[in-house]
Amino acid sequence: MSPMNLRQRFYLVEVLTGLWLTAAHFFRNMGRHTARAFGRKGTSGAVTIQYPEERRPYSPRLRSLHRLVRREDGSPRCVACMMCETVCPAHCIYIVADEHPNPEIEKVPRRFDIDLGKCVFCGYCVEACPEDAIRMDTGILEFSSYSRGGMIYSKDMLLSFEPADASGRPRSPIPLPADRRA
Amino acid sequence: MPKLTVNGKGVEVPAGTNLIEAARTVGVEVPHYCYHPGLSIAGQCRLCMVDIEKTPRPSIACNTVAADGMVVQTETERVRETRKSMMEFHLINHPLDCPVCDQAGECWLQIYYMKHGLYDPRMKDEKVHKPKAVPLGPHVILDAERCILCSRCVRFCDEITHTGELGIFERGDHSEIGLFPGRELDNKYSANVVDICPVGALTDRDFRFQVRVWYLDTAKSICPGCARGCNIEVHVNRRRPHHAEGRRVARLKPRFNAEVNKWWLCDAGRYGFGFVDAAERLLMPARRQGGTSTEATWDEAIAAVAGALRRLTPDQMGIIASPKMSNEDLFALRRLIDLCGVRHVAGQVPPRVPGDEDDFLIRADKNPNSRGAELLGLGGDARTVIEAAGRRRLKLLWIFGHDLLASALPEPDVLEALRVVDTVVFTGSNANWTSAHSHWVLPAAAWVEREGTYTSFEGRVQRFRQAIEPLGQSLAEWEIVTRILAPLGEAPSATRAEHWFRQLAASVPAFAGLSYQLIGDSGRPLAEAART
Numbered sequence: 001m002s003p004m005n006l007r008q009r010f011y012l013v014e015v016l017t018g019l020w021l022t023a024a025h026f027f028r029n030m031g032r033h034t035a036r037a038f039g040r041k042g043t044s045g046a047v048t049i050q051y052p053e054e055r056r057p058y059s060p061r062l063r064s065l066h067r068l069v070r071r072e073d074g075s076p077r078c079v080a081c082m083m084c085e086t087v088c089p090a091h092c093i094y095i096v097a098d099e100h101p102n103p104e105i106e107k108v109p110r111r112f113d114i115d116l117g118k119c120v121f122c123g124y125c126v127e128a129c130p131e132d133a134i135r136m137d138t139g140i141l142e143f144s145s146y147s148r149g150g151m152i153y154s155k156d157m158l159l160s161f162e163p164a165d166a167s168g169r170p171r172s173p174i175p176l177p178a179d180r181r182a
Numbered sequence: 183m184p185k186l187t188v189n190g191k192g193v194e195v196p197a198g199t200n201l202i203e204a205a206r207t208v209g210v211e212v213p214h215y216c217y218h219p220g221l222s223i224a225g226q227c228r229l230c231m232v233d234i235e236k237t238p239r240p241s242i243a244c245n246t247v248a249a250d251g252m253v254v255q256t257e258t259e260r261v262r263e264t265r266k267s268m269m270e271f272h273l274i275n276h277p278l279d280c281p282v283c284d285q286a287g288e289c290w291l292q293i294y295y296m297k298h299g300l301y302d303p304r305m306k307d308e309k310v311h312k313p314k315a316v317p318l319g320p321h322v323i324l325d326a327e328r329c330i331l332c333s334r335c336v337r338f339c340d341e342i343t344h345t346g347e348l349g350i351f352e353r354g355d356h357s358e359i360g361l362f363p364g365r366e367l368d369n370k371y372s373a374n375v376v377d378i379c380p381v382g383a384l385t386d387r388d389f390r391f392q393v394r395v396w397y398l399d400t401a402k403s404i405c406p407g408c409a410r411g412c413n414i415e416v417h418v419n420r421r422r423p424h425h426a427e428g429r430r431v432a433r434l435k436p437r438f439n440a441e442v443n444k445w446w447l448c449d450a451g452r453y454g455f456g457f458v459d460a461a462e463r464l465l466m467p468a469r470r471q472g473g474t475s476t477e478a479t480w481d482e483a484i485a486a487v488a489g490a491l492r493r494l495t496p497d498q499m500g501i502i503a504s505p506k507m508s509n510e511d512l513f514a515l516r517r518l519i520d521l522c523g524v525r526h527v528a529g530q531v532p533p534r535v536p537g538d539e540d541d542f543l544i545r546a547d548k549n550p551n552s553r554g555a556e557l558l559g560l561g562g563d564a565r566t567v568i569e570a571a572g573r574r575r576l577k578l579l580w581i582f583g584h585d586l587l588a589s590a591l592p593e594p595d596v597l598e599a600l601r602v603v604d605t606v607v608f609t610g611s612n613a614n615w616t617s618a619h620s621h622w623v624l625p626a627a628a629w630v631e632r633e634g635t636y637t638s639f640e641g642r643v644q645r646f647r648q649a650i651e652p653l654g655q656s657l658a659e660w661e662i663v664t665r666i667l668a669p670l671g672e673a674p675s676a677t678r679a680e681h682w683f684r685q686l687a688a689s690v691p692a693f694a695g696l697s698y699q700l701i702g703d704s705g706r707p708l709a710e711a712a713r714t
Contacts, residue, residue, distance in 0.1 A: 081281030082394045085422070094424045097391040103315035107282050107391060111424075130281045 058139070058168040063123045065140035065175075066114055066153070067161035069133050076159055077133035080109040084125030084134055092118035093125060109155060116143060117151035139164025142174050186252035201243035201254055202230055212256055213265060213294050215272075215380045216332035217244035220445045221341055224333050227272070229294070231264045232256045240264050262298065269299035272330045275310045275355055276381075283328060285382030287395040291330065312358050319347075319367030321449055322376055322384050326358040329383035335359065335375035342446065342542075345369040359383065370544060373449050377435060388453060389433045392426040393419045401649035402437060402703055404636050406506060406629050407451035408537070409547040411638030412436060412443035413704070414451070416630050416649040429459040430650050431630055439704050442642065448544050457628065458653075462613040464625035465654025471621070480655065480665070483624055488669040490578045490605050491522050500526035500567040500576045500603075503560040504583040504610075505549035508634030509643065510682035511659035512551070512558045513690070515582075518663050521670055526567045526576065529560035532590040545639060554637035557692045557708075565591060571599035580607040582659065583626070585614035609662060626659050627652035633679040634658070635701065637708065643696055644705035 007013055025046075032045035049056050069077045080097035098110040125134050138161045145151050153175070162171040185194045188201075191208045202212045203219065215227035223245050231240035235253035240261055243254075255261065272291065280286045312326035336348045336359065347365045350357050361367060367375070376386045398417040405412040415435045419425055426432060434455055436447035457463075467483035468475050491499065501524050503515055512529075519527055530552070539546035555561045564584070571579055572595055579599065586596045600606055600619040608620035611628045631652040635645050652658075657665075660682050668674045676682045680698050687693045694709045 079282045080391070081286075083281055086394065086396065096424060099315075099391065103313075106315060 052142070055169065060168065062139070062168065063121050063126075063136040064164070064170075065116075065138045065143060065161065066119075066125070066134055066136050066158055067138050067163070067172075068112065068155065068158040069135060070159060074159075076109060076112070076155065077131050078109050078112060078129075079105065079107045079131055079133070080112075081107070081130065083128040083130060087124045087128040089122060089124065090118045090120045092116070092120075112155035112158065113152050114158065115152050117145075117148050135163065137163045138172060139168050139170035140172065140174055184248050184250040184252070186248050186250070186254060188254045189256055195248050199248045201232060201234075201246045201248055201252075204248045205232075205243065205254065205256060210256055212243045213290075213298060214244060215290060215330060216334060218334050218337075218378055218445075221334060221337040221378075224337065227268070227330065227332050229265060229268045229272075231261055231268070233258045233261050265294075265298045266301055269295055270301055270304070273299070273303070274305050275327070276330070277309065277327050283325075283382040284385045284390050285328075285379075285395075289382055290380035310355050312356075317387065318361055318384075319372050321373040321387055321453070322367050323387050323390060324359060325383050325385070326360070328381050329359050330381055331357055331359070332380060334378045334380070335384060338375055338378060339367070339369070342374070343369045343371050348375075370448050370450065370540065371446060371542070373452050374436070374446050377445070377447075386433065392429075393422065393432045394425075397421050397425065398432055399649070401630070401647045403434075403630060403646040403649065404550065404644045405434065405447065405451040405454070406550040406636070406646075407448070407454045407548065408545040409549060409552055409639035410442065410543050410545050411550060411636055411640075411642060411644050411705075412447050412451055412543060413439040413644065414447060416455075418630070418649045420650065431455045431458050437703075441704070442638065442640075442644075443543055446543060448542075450544065455630070457612050458630055460612060463611060463628075463653050463656070464613055464617065464623055465656065466625060467655065468623040469621065470623070475623075478622075480657075483622055484662075484665050485669065486605075486622060487580070487607055487624075488666045491518075491666070492670060494577050496523035496525045497575060498577040499524045499580075500571060500578065501528075501580045502531065502564045502567055502582060502584060502586075503527070503529040503555060504531075505529055505547075505552040505555040505561070506583050507555070507659050508551060508629075508646075508679070509554045509558075509637060509686060509693070510634050510679040511582075511663070512555055512560050513686040514660040514663040514667070514676070514682050516558050516560065517672065517685075518667055518670070521667070521672060526570045527560060528562040528564040528567045529555040530562065531564045531584045531586060534588060534590050547639065550636040550638075553639055553641055554635075554643075557637065557690065564589075568595055568599045571603050574602050577604045578607070579603045579605070580609070581616055581620070583610040585616050587615035587619075609659060611656065624662050625654060625656035626662065627656045631656070632658040634660075635679075635683060635698075638705075641708040642705045643693070643701055643708060645698060645701050645703070 029045040032043045035043055071077050080095050082095055085093040085095050092115040094113040095109050096111040097107050100106055100108040123136055126136055164170050183194050188205045188208050188210055193204060193208050195204045202217055205212050212230045214230040216224045225242050225245045230243040232243045233240050233255040314325050314327055316324045318324050339348045340346050347361055347367045349362055351360045352358055376384050397419050399420055401416045403414050403416045405414045415437045417432045418430050419432045434452050436445055438445055466477045467480055469478045537546040537548045568591055570576055606620040607622045608617040609624040609626050611626045617623050629646055630649045633648050635643050637643050660679055664674050664676050687696045692708050696706055700706050
């Protein structure tokens with residue numbers, strides 16, 4: 001890095017430049033919002049969304065928390081073929097297969113865990129699934145935990161999620177991992 | 183010897199060779215399902231069509247014997263079109279549920295569809311439905327819908343095992359493989375039908391749904407189940423430890439060796455790997471004092487055993503080696519026995535129930551290296567050592583692997599011997615009654631966790647390779663012996679099993695001239711066996 005010149009070393013000039021930048025944005029936005037309030041069109045000021053009460057519109061292609069699709073009887077549609085587990089670049093899916101009582105279905109996951117602490121939300125699992133059994137359309141974006149273990153979502157949790165509504169808002173309650181429940 | 187041309191390459195093959203094998207010698211693969219070099223020719227799948235000059239239409243390569251002057255083309259437009267049509271026939275009633283099928287990844291329908299099929303399906307009718315997930319016997323399960331009726335399994339049971347449990351029933355597209363009434367696919371070689379099934383119709387009940395095949399790594403190995411020394415491939419799952427309940431060895435598959443087992447493997451050998459990931463594995467050196475066992479470090483254990491070996495007179499020490507140990511282990515142990523002059527030495531412990539034997543592969547001697555142990559003078563009967571111990575002559579008794587209390591040796595004699603000897607040392611991979619009665623337990627690596635060689639009963643020296651890491655702190659027997667030789671004044675010169683084998687080849691005439699390079703993948707007969 002080249003050494004600082006005199007102007008840069010003279011601290012005050014840089015501080016004032018910074019303050020000027022902030023103030024310029026403040027006054028410009030204030031002017032625009034005031035102009036809009038008086039009916040002027042064409043200009044728009046910066047917008048603050050009051051998250052989490054307000055949510056910005058999300059793309060219908062948004063990849064949110066995974067869910068496992070259910071059959072009509074509530075059992076998972078998944079046949080434990082391990083395509084998602086194989087394709088997952090983060091190795092965050094853990095499936096253990098079991099024999100299904102119906103030989104037409106043949107295979108069923110005994111365990112289906114996703115470690116969201118590792119997941120990179122690439123959506124390859126959804127692409128790879130031959131049964132359309134895993135989707136990332138719950139609209140749930142908020143899941144946090146105080147421990148790594150809390151980031152592991154089991155088969156039963158993943159099966160309980162509903163798809164998001166038409167506006168992209170989650171219909172299932174945001175899941176609380178065990179270590180965050182009061 | 184007929185000379186013919188395959189795809190423009192001249193080749194001379196023995197009389198009677200068919201065109202699939204003739205093409206193989208010049209590196210040309212003719213796709214096929216029903217043909218298997220170990221079975222009779224059925225000509226059922228019609229996939230191996232090739233063009234022969236001056237014949238009006240493509241012919242099946244499996245049932246055409248190579249003739250002098252034949253000009254064979256395997257990749258003409260007409261042949262490719264025929265193959266594609268045959269693939270379409272085979273897949274008319276195939277469910278095409280590859281992701282669920284356990285064969286996916288090693289299925290010849292998948293492979294040939296990607297290589298030679300790639301058509302758009304034209305069938306509009308409902309596929310014929312057949313029985314699914316039907317257990318045929320203790321090891322094999324059938325999915326008749328996935329079957330392409332190549333009849334390899336039927337021919338195997340007719341021609342190799344001569345048991346004839348399987349047949350093809352019904353007619354036309356309702357044909358299906360099945361058992362004859364009242365029969366069960368329970369012969370001693372039944373799981374070979376899973377290997378030769380080119381599709382997912384016959385799958386292994388033990389392996390089914392445990393691990394996807396693309397997660398497996400393989401290593402060339404030798405079956406330790408009996409003195410035959412069948413060549414095998416060990417398939418291990420190292421990438422997804424949550425599969426198969428953490429068992430690392432997923433399955434054993436036969437590996438072709440024309441001189442030993444051809445394509446086959448008996449069921450006892452195939453499913454005999456359970457001990458590798460068993461809960462009884464010994465993981466740490468341990469010391470037992472006054473009925474309680476405590477973990478120890480290798481340094482402590484080696485100092486204790488080496489101290490006893492140095493302190494005692496040759497007549498006070500006894501060693502029972504095992505014909506389950508490799509040639510390298512036994513030679514290292516021989517070096518230690520000679521160095522200390524150990525007087526009471528044995529290797530064979532008679533089994534309580536004599537092993538079964540047949541005229542195909544299975545041998546009554548259930549040890550993989552009895553011949554090697556005999557050649558190294560470690561083939562003696564353990565009875566003499568136990569008797570010497572019972573007469574209170576021994577202060578140290580070192581037992582390798584054997585469970586003396588589960589053998590034909592009289593139990594009171596064994597218990598008495600284990601009671602009166604001051605220091606009983608046990609070296610083995612799994613805990614047993616004998617290890618529970620030992621003062622020192624030194625954990626040994628299982629055969630898939632290390633390198634080595636076995637000498638089969640026919641005198642064939644064959645290599646097995648490491649497939650997985652040793653469990654816990656276990657070490658190969660040769661390494662344990664090498665570490666004990668060091669404080670006894672023998673500088674450790676061996677850091678690999680191969681180093682011991684080199685010394686073995688240099689000093690034991692029967693092994694003269696052999697090396698790991700020469701043994702290679704298919705083994706070599708001993709010098710003396712080669713002469714006779």
